[in-house]
Amino acid sequence: MDILSLLFPREKKFYLMVEKQVLLVDEAVADFKNLIINYDVLSSGQKNKIILRICQKERSDDILYTQMVQALKSTFITPIDREDLHQLTSTFELIMDTLETISLKLKIYKIKKDNILVKQSVVLFKMFKFTRRLIFSIRNESEVEKYCLQIRKLEQKADEIYIEGLEVLFSNSNSPVTIIKLKDLYSSIEKIIDKIHEASLIIENVAVKYS
Structure with a gap:
């Protein structure tokens, strides 16, 4: 029995x-990581191409999310399954929305590689890779525990990086405009990381229900 029969026994869709x-x-997160890591060597055209891909994926996700919500309204599912599914897909949708917003801000802010x-x-990239594996390992209790532990460790590491970033930002002689821009970007990525952690908790909760 796999996640299909666990979460959605009646509806494969x-x-x-x-x-x-x-x-x-997952693809959008990978694009975003490549954009950030190679920010100083990519041309404006290359950056715009990556940002466009992220935006296109966000549009596809919006359509998919709408289809999911409509299907939930018209299909009989047990209340727990309905709640879990809606919460999970809503969390992924918010992750994608925020990722698109950050990508567009990078284009507007015109910052240097940071x-x-x-x-x-x-x-962020590592956390979502573990989240993806977690979803497809939901029947394996030891795998679920392993991936959730890795996600928690990465979330804690992300918190440390965020604090480090703020300390450096306010201790260096940065202009007020630079501080505002970078703090906004740091906080937005931290928000995505928190949402990925939330998604892992939802999946872990589902695994416990069906263990």
Whole structure:
């Protein structure tokens, strides 16, 4: 028995929607990490191309999220399953929305490559890879525990990076405008990281229910 029969015993379409949504977010997170890491060597055109891909994935995710909500309203599912599924897909949708917003802000702010953003993007990338694995390992209790532990450790590391970033930002002789821009970006990425952690807790909770 896999996640399909666990979460959506009557409706395979829900599993396919979740799978597609996870893949969309995973691809967008990978694009975002590559954008941040290579920010100083990419041309404006290359940056815009990556940002456009992220925006297109966000549009696809919006459509998928709407389809999911409509399907939930028209299909009989037990209350717990409905709540879990809606909460999970809503969390992924918020992650994608925020990722698009940050990407567009990078284009507007025209900042230089930043070490804290690089560190955050790497942690973000690793966390979602574990989240993706977690979803497809939900029947394996030891795997669920392992991936959730890794996600918690990365979330704690992300908190440390965020604090480090603020300390450096306010201790150096940065202009007020630079401080505002970078603090906004740091905080927005931290928000995504927190949401990924929330998604892992939702999945862990579902695994416990069906263990």
